[in-house]
Amino acid sequence: MSDERLGTRRKRGKRGHRGHRGHRGHRGHRGHRGHDGHDGPSGATGATGPSGGLTGTTGTTGTTGTTGTTGATGPSGGVTGATGATGATGATGAGATGATGATGAGTTGATGAGATGATGGIGATGAGATGATGATGSSSLAFGHFFALMPGDNAATAGLGAAVQFPQDGAASGGIIRLGGVNPSEFVLPAIGIYEISYQVSVSEPGQLELWAGAGGVDAPVAAITPRSRAGRATGTSQISNDFLITTTAPNTTVSLRNPSGNAAALTITPIAGGASPVSASLVIKQLA
Numbered sequence: 001m002s003d004e005r006l007g008t009r010r011k012r013g014k015r016g017h018r019g020h021r022g023h024r025g026h027r028g029h030r031g032h033r034g035h036d037g038h039d040g041p042s043g044a045t046g047a048t049g050p051s052g053g054l055t056g057t058t059g060t061t062g063t064t065g066t067t068g069t070t071g072a073t074g075p076s077g078g079v080t081g082a083t084g085a086t087g088a089t090g091a092t093g094a095g096a097t098g099a100t101g102a103t104g105a106g107t108t109g110a111t112g113a114g115a116t117g118a119t120g121g122i123g124a125t126g127a128g129a130t131g132a133t134g135a136t137g138s139s140s141l142a143f144g145h146f147f148a149l150m151p152g153d154n155a156a157t158a159g160l161g162a163a164v165q166f167p168q169d170g171a172a173s174g175g176i177i178r179l180g181g182v183n184p185s186e187f188v189l190p191a192i193g194i195y196e197i198s199y200q201v202s203v204s205e206p207g208q209l210e211l212w213a214g215a216g217g218v219d220a221p222v223a224a225i226t227p228r229s230r231a232g233r234a235t236g237t238s239q240i241s242n243d244f245l246i247t248t249t250a251p252n253t254t255v256s257l258r259n260p261s262g263n264a265a266a267l268t269i270t271p272i273a274g275g276a277s278p279v280s281a282s283l284v285i286k287q288l289a
Contacts, residue, residue, distance in 0.1 A: 142174020142287040146187065149278045150202075151271035161261040163219075164201055164209065164269065166283045176285050179217050179254055186217055186256045187285060192248050194289040197229070199257055200241035201281040204268040208232030209240050212258050213248075219256045230260070245288070257283060 146166035148154055154165050163185035169178075175190035189195055201209060211229035212219035224247075231242035259267050273279045 141193070141289070142176045142190070144172040144176035144187065144285045145170030145282065146178070146284075147280050147282040148269070149280055150269055150273075151278060154269035154281070157266035157268050158259045159266045160259055160263055162266075163212075163256040163258045164281060166257075166281065170282075170284075174287065176287070183217070186219065186254050187283070189248055189253045189255065189285065189287070190251060191287065192251055193287050194245060194247050196243070196245050196286045196288055197255070197284070198241070198243040199281075199283045200239050201257075202239045202270040202273040202279055203233075204270045205265055206232075206234050207240070207263055207265070207267045208260050209242075209257055209267075210260050211246070211255055213246075213253055213255050215250065215252065215254060217254055219254055219258075221260075255285075 147168050147170055148164070148166050149168065153167055158164050165184040167184035175188075177188050177190075178184070179186040179188055197211065199209070208230055209232070210221070210226050213222045213225050214220055228244050229242060229246070231240050233240055269281060271278070
């Protein structure tokens with residue numbers, strides 16, 4: 001029950017302390033943008049400004065561009081006109097054609113109708129006796145053997161370029177003979193062909209021997225023959241010997257065995273070499289083809 005009601009008025013008490021300010025409220029949302037205003041009236045046109053600066057100088061002409069590709073060929077002109085009418089045929093020449101010759105009247109003969117005869121039987125073998133076997137042929141077409149015996153033959157030394165002598169005859173056939181029939185050191189190869197030649201000679205000095213060839217008794221070193229025929233010895237008492245093939249290119253080629261011209265000394269054909277009896281020097285020639 002209030003004091004008024006109680007009939008007792010009391011004094012107002014002191015104002016209490018002011019309360020603290022409350023927190024600031026949140027910012028409100030931005031309002032909507034107002035409508036754009038109407039355009040104002042256009043201003044008056046300004047005066048024309050002065051012309052620009054002086055006209056610049058003309059620039060240099062640029063380089064010519066590359067030529068473009070040729071364009072496609074245009075369509076043909078108008079359509080081809082119609083072919084003109086064929087001219088009239090000229091008149092036929094007036095020369096008369098020659099008459100055709102008559103055909104021959106002979107008739108072809110009828111083919112023979114006879115049948116081929118039967119093959120005859122094989123005749124009986126002859127009864128004659130077989131002939132005797134012939135003698136064995138030689139393995140060469142021609143041959144010749146020529147020799148010397150020392151002492152007696154080749155008494156003189158064989159000088160530089162001189163031939164060794166083979167004055168005595170062995171077996172021979174087919175025309176390989178001495179030049180002129182009597183020459184002791186040059187021999188004839190009658191036919192063109194391949195020949196085997198072998199020789200052996202005992203000499204007292206170091207030296208060499210080689211074959212020369214020619215025609216008519218005029219012999220000389222031959223590049224295709226002489227080098228392969230050459231043989232020699234350096235020291236001692238051994239024989240000089242060789243065996244080789246040559247090919248002749250002309251008939252009646254002559255050959256001889258000689259002391260090479262470039263050697264140092266003459267050669268002594270050794271007499272009674274190695275014992276008490278005479279010894280031989282020999283030259284054998286055989287035609288093979």
